[in-house]
Amino acid sequence: MTAGPGALLVIGSGLKVYREYLVAPIRRRAREAGLDMVLLNNLKPTWQREYFDEIIVANVFDSEAMGAAAREVAGRRRIVGLMCWDEPLVLDAGLLAAEFGVPGLSVPGVRGCRDKELTRAQLTAAGLYQPGFELTTTAAGARAAAERIGYPVVIKPRAMGASIGVVFAADEAEVDAAFRIALAASEVDPGPYRASALVEGYAPGPEISVDGAVHKGEYLPMFVARKHSSDQPYFEEVGHLVDAADPLLEDRELMRTLARAHQALGIEDGITHSEVRLTDRGPLIIEINGRLGGDLIPFLGRTATGIEPGEVLFDVATGRWPDTGHTRRAVAGIRFGYPAQDCVLRSVTVPTRAPGLVAAAPMAEPGTTLRLPPGGYLARHSFVVCEADDTRTCLDRLATAAALVQLDTEPAGPPEPNAPFAMPAGLLDVDE
Missing domain, CATH: 3.30.1490.20 (ATP-grasp fold, A domain)
Structure with missing residues (x-):
C-alpha cells in the first residue's frame, strides 16, 4: 500500500476562464482535508500551477496513454478521489475511478451517460417517456x-x-x-x-438543464438553467438563465423523472448535467452527462443560489454527503456573442461596466476563423454574465451588456469542400 497523504486525481483541467472558479474551491477543500491534488493534462501547465501539487503532461485523449499515466500515479500515491469534467474524457475517467475503488459514476453509470443510444435504451426500458x-x-x-x-x-x-x-x-x-x-x-x-x-x-417544447449531485445513488438537484437556443436546424446554445426560485425545482414530476433516470442508468456518485425538454406529455430527458454543466452554467448556479459547485464535487468525489442548500436567491444569466456570418476575427472588446455585470471575456483570439453551422460550431467571440433580482431585469441586463461588445472582423472565405470537421477554436488551453 502506498504511504503519504492521500491525493485527488483530476483528469483534464479545461480553460481557465471556464473552470478556475471550480478548481479554486476544490483546492481549498483539499488543503483542509490534508490532500494533495494531481493533474493529468494534455498541455503544458500555466494557470494550473497555483492549484496542483503535481502536474503530469500526457495525451489524455488517448485511452491507453491516459490509463498508463493514471496508473503510474496510483502506484506511488494513495488516490482517494478522481474528478473529470471534460466530456470526451468522462468515460475513461469513470472507468479508472471504478478500477481504483474510489467514488464515481460506476461502470454502468458512466457508459449510460456517455453512449446516447444506451441512454435511450435504458430509459425506455425503465418506462420513462422517450422518443x-x-x-x-x-x-x-x-x-x-x-x-x-x-x-x-x-x-x-x-x-x-x-x-x-x-x-x-x-x-x-x-x-x-x-x-x-x-x-x-x-x-x-x-x-x-x-x-x-x-x-x-423530435419532441417540441422548452429545453432546460438541471445540474445535480448524486451520493450513493441518491439524486440531489442543485439548480435549473433555462436554455436559449438558435433556430432550427442546428440548436446552437446562445445563452442560459438560472433562477434560484425557479418553480421547476419544486416540480415533483420533473424531479421524480430525474431521480428514476439516474437510478435506471446506475449512477452512484458524482455530479451530472441533465438536459430535458418540457413537452405536452411531460418531461423528456434528452441526455444525462456524467459531469458538471458547461457554458459556465455552474458559475451561474453559484451566483444565483450560493451553492459552491466545486465544493459539492469535492464531497461526492471523496464519498462525503454534499451540501446543496441554497444560500442566495438571485437570477444569473449568460449570453454568448456569435457573428452574423462566417468571419475572421480581428479584435473583440468586452465591457468592463454594465448594470448587473458579473463577468465578461473574449472567447477567441485575433486571427481565429469563426464558422457557423454547418461549417463549424460554437463560433463564439465573447460572453457576458449578469445578475439581477428577477428574470426580466436579468434578461434586459444581458441584452444591454451584449450590445456593448465591440467586434472587428473580416469576411471568411468558404470552407474547403469535404474538409473534415474540426473542433471549434478556443475550447482547449494553449501551451505556455
Missing part, C-alpha cells in the same frame, strides 16, 4: 430509421456535447444532409462511439 430512436452509420440507414420513427427527426452524434452536430430534419429531403453533418462531427470523438449517429423523434 423513438435508432443508431445508424449510413445515410440509407438514417432515411429508413426516420421513415420508421416518423418526421420530424433529430440526427446527432452518438457521443458528443454542446449540441455539436445535432441537426433537425423536417422531412426525407433533409435527412441525407443532416446525417452527413452529424456523422462528420461524430468522427472527432476519440472514444469507442465515434463514426455513428442517432436518429430520434
